[in-house]
Amino acid sequence: MKTMMKLFLAGVALAGLFAAAQAEDKPTIEIMSSWTSGGEAAALNVIKTEFEKRGGVWKDSSIAGFGAADAAFQNRIVAGDAPGAKQGVIGLAAADFVSQGLFNPIDDVAAAGKWADALPKSIHDLISYDGKVYLAPTGAHGESWVFYSKEAFGKAGIAQEPKSWDEFFADLDKLKAAGVVPVAWGGQPWQQTKVFNMILLSQVGIDGFLKIYADKDKSEASVEGVKKTLEILGKLRGYVDAGAAGRNWNDATAMLITAKAGVQFMGDWAKGEFTVAGKQPGKDYGCMIAPESKGMVYIADSLWFPKTGKAATDKAQKLLAEVVMDPTVQVEFALKKGSVPMRSDVDKSKLDACAQKGLELMSAGAIVPDQAIVLTPQQVGALDDFVDEYWSGGSNDAASAAENFFAIFE
Amino acid sequence: MSIKRKRNLSATIALLPTWFAAVVVFIGTMAWSIRLSFTNSTLFPSSTYVGFAQYSKLFASAKWLASLQNVLIFGVLYVAGCLVLGFLLAAALDRKIRFESAFRTIFLYPYAMSFVVTGLIWQWMLNPTLGIQASVRSLGWESFVLDWVVNRDMAIYALVLAGVWQGAGLVMVIALAGIRGIEAEQWKAARIDGIPVWRIYVSIILPQLGPALAAAGMLLAMGVIKTYDIVVAMTNGGPGNATEVPAKFIMDNLFGRQNLGLATAGATVLVLGVIIAVAPFRYAMHMRNQAKGAA
Numbered sequence: 001m002k003t004m005m006k007l008f009l010a011g012v013a014l015a016g017l018f019a020a021a022q023a024e025d026k027p028t029i030e031i032m033s034s035w036t037s038g039g040e041a042a043a044l045n046v047i048k049t050e051f052e053k054r055g056g057v058w059k060d061s062s063i064a065g066f067g068a069a070d071a072a073f074q075n076r077i078v079a080g081d082a083p084g085a086k087q088g089v090i091g092l093a094a095a096d097f098v099s100q101g102l103f104n105p106i107d108d109v110a111a112a113g114k115w116a117d118a119l120p121k122s123i124h125d126l127i128s129y130d131g132k133v134y135l136a137p138t139g140a141h142g143e144s145w146v147f148y149s150k151e152a153f154g155k156a157g158i159a160q161e162p163k164s165w166d167e168f169f170a171d172l173d174k175l176k177a178a179g180v181v182p183v184a185w186g187g188q189p190w191q192q193t194k195v196f197n198m199i200l201l202s203q204v205g206i207d208g209f210l211k212i213y214a215d216k217d218k219s220e221a222s223v224e225g226v227k228k229t230l231e232i233l234g235k236l237r238g239y240v241d242a243g244a245a246g247r248n249w250n251d252a253t254a255m256l257i258t259a260k261a262g263v264q265f266m267g268d269w270a271k272g273e274f275t276v277a278g279k280q281p282g283k284d285y286g287c288m289i290a291p292e293s294k295g296m297v298y299i300a301d302s303l304w305f306p307k308t309g310k311a312a313t314d315k316a317q318k319l320l321a322e323v324v325m326d327p328t329v330q331v332e333f334a335l336k337k338g339s340v341p342m343r344s345d346v347d348k349s350k351l352d353a354c355a356q357k358g359l360e361l362m363s364a365g366a367i368v369p370d371q372a373i374v375l376t377p378q379q380v381g382a383l384d385d386f387v388d389e390y391w392s393g394g395s396n397d398a399a400s401a402a403e404n405f406f407a408i409f410e
Numbered sequence: 411m412s413i414k415r416k417r418n419l420s421a422t423i424a425l426l427p428t429w430f431a432a433v434v435v436f437i438g439t440m441a442w443s444i445r446l447s448f449t450n451s452t453l454f455p456s457s458t459y460v461g462f463a464q465y466s467k468l469f470a471s472a473k474w475l476a477s478l479q480n481v482l483i484f485g486v487l488y489v490a491g492c493l494v495l496g497f498l499l500a501a502a503l504d505r506k507i508r509f510e511s512a513f514r515t516i517f518l519y520p521y522a523m524s525f526v527v528t529g530l531i532w533q534w535m536l537n538p539t540l541g542i543q544a545s546v547r548s549l550g551w552e553s554f555v556l557d558w559v560v561n562r563d564m565a566i567y568a569l570v571l572a573g574v575w576q577g578a579g580l581v582m583v584i585a586l587a588g589i590r591g592i593e594a595e596q597w598k599a600a601r602i603d604g605i606p607v608w609r610i611y612v613s614i615i616l617p618q619l620g621p622a623l624a625a626a627g628m629l630l631a632m633g634v635i636k637t638y639d640i641v642v643a644m645t646n647g648g649p650g651n652a653t654e655v656p657a658k659f660i661m662d663n664l665f666g667r668q669n670l671g672l673a674t675a676g677a678t679v680l681v682l683g684v685i686i687a688v689a690p691f692r693y694a695m696h697m698r699n700q701a702k703g704a705a
Contacts, residue, residue, distance in 0.1 A: 388648070
């Protein structure tokens with residue numbers, strides 16, 4: 001009996017050894033993301049499939065909700081149990097982690113893949129810290145989009161896309177008269193801030209926008225631009241329905257899909273919802289850049305690679321970075337996610353009409369960064385508060401609100 | 411004597427883990443948080459001390475001030491509402507009605523639900539395009555308005571409404587148990603004196619329910635400080651700052667805004683607030699007990 005027991009124990013130990021050896025061989029990664037909606041999960045799956053094809057082992061720890069995933073990630077980092085990869089935006093949020101020495105650089109992968117040539121210079125600068133590449137960009141989203149329901153436009157007798165804000169408001173009046181909710185408004189602070197930004201860009205132009213957010217410029221021109229933006233924003237209040245407060249962006253998109261509402265201001269991820277509902281861009285719904293806007297606000301997603309101290313994970317991080325920047329993966333991912341590929345050397349023919357418009361603006365350099373790229377999380381929060389307070393406070397005093405705007409940078 | 415000491419010793423050993431948890435987990439983390447509130451920590455704890463800078467920033471924030479005011483309004487109305495409604499329900503059930511246990515279950519049921527569920531249900535019901543307003547309008551009353559969750563002035567009362575709906579059942583059960591514990595003789599005596607029923611409840615039953623209602627009130631008040639989930643589910647602090655609460659402010663700054671210093675300053679103020687509110691009460695209790703002991 002005793003020998004049997006010994007044999008058994010030895011067997012278990014041996015099996016454990018083999019299992020460990022096997023796991024050691026394969027690059028294993030635990031990836032934490034907040035991509036859980038239909039389109040997002042499908043996009044993440046593109047990366048996963050290619051990663052596994054190249055011999056990696058993929059462990060998914062996705063958490064619904066951007067904030068929830070971030071909170072869980074911070075807790076894991078503080079607890080010393082970082083996941084192998086985390087999806088997050090390119091911007092100052094990542095910079096904090098890098099400056100604390102918590103992320104692994106992926107410089108050699110970037111050098112081998114010639115990322116510097118494949119990516120727009122502004123993006124390459126943003127993913128590098130102290131001359132080393134740290135983040136693997138997955139795709140960019142345009143955030144200056146106004147989507148519209150062709151059916152609703154038809155009902156209201158609107159033949160073509162409005163070119164100026166005056167024409168835009170005239171069309172909203174027509175929609176209202178036709179018994180359609182003119183604007184499907186997502187009444188959450190982050191969504192309202194995106195609308196504020198796209199109007200701001202249309203009022204101050206690319207240079208003016210960068211001056212305000214990157215240089216924190218308080219000159220008269222900047223204040224005037226913010227004031228005009230707030231006036232347009234305030235005017236929009238008259239065109240939303242009573243249920244707008246707190247509405248999710250995808251619920252707002254659903255109002256367009258069912259032709260209950262005319263237009264929605266949103267990032268291009270809204271296309272994912274149209275696609276899931278079987279709607280075609282250009283046929284069932286249209287996409288236009290906000291009126292009078294010469295460019296597009298963009299936000300970029302990436303994968304972050306925390307230090308885990310495990311060799312298998314380090315190997316996997318390099319493999320994953322390679323996979324993410326693969327040209328076919330970039331296109332496939334963009335199609336599923338509704339985004340624009342980061343590489344400028346990919347096959348554009350597969351992209352839909354909206355994405356092509358976005359890619360055009362991007363390669364022309366007519367883009368400005370989202371607030372998350374240039375502002376700290378505290379400042380982003382303060383900006384959300386500012387816009388929300390103006391929007392829901394019902395104040396029409398744009399001039400004095402514009403003066404207060406610059407307090408968000410403090 | 412030696413047996414007693416031995417017993418004490420084993421009791422002390424048995425209590426050690428609890429002491430350890432209380433000192434390290436409770437007081438330790440509290441001290442840690444308070445320490446952080448004097449630093450300029452953002453995403454990670456830092457040890458650069460900035461004095462009371464986080465506190466002055468905190469009290470310059472309109473959002474924080476609004477959250478304090480909101481939790482006060484919510485707290486007072488929620489606790490009072492639950493106590494009044496709970497007592498009325500208990501008195502009604504006490505009238506030897508038919509299907510009493512069925513009603514009791516129904517009234518207590520909301521309390522078994524999580525605040526997130528309660529919040530979502532009421533959010534839908536009070537949402538003007540989905541809920542009660544939309545259904546009444548579809549029945550023909552076109553001018554009917556019930557838009558509490560999206561109305562800046564009424565949103566906080568929508569929270570109170572949902573909270574009372576959830577919490578009243580608990581008070582009812584505690585009050586009912588108290589009422590049932592009162593001797594039937596008192597009823598008979600009052601009846602003989604020809605005192606009306608409502609007067610019996612107000613002047614005879616209610617005073618005897620004091621301790622039971624105080625316990626229920628205490629339970630509810632503790633819930634008020636932590637109010638977070640119902641706000642997130644119903645209004646997410648909006649419209650504007652109309653339903654922002656301290657717990658949500660702290661969570662937002664802790665995670666979303668990566669502002670550890672400000673969040674811990676808020677938490678410290680909250681703890682201080684609780685201590686200031688509870689201390690006189692505890693002191694009064696202590697004095698009363700001593701007075702009793704002396705008598």
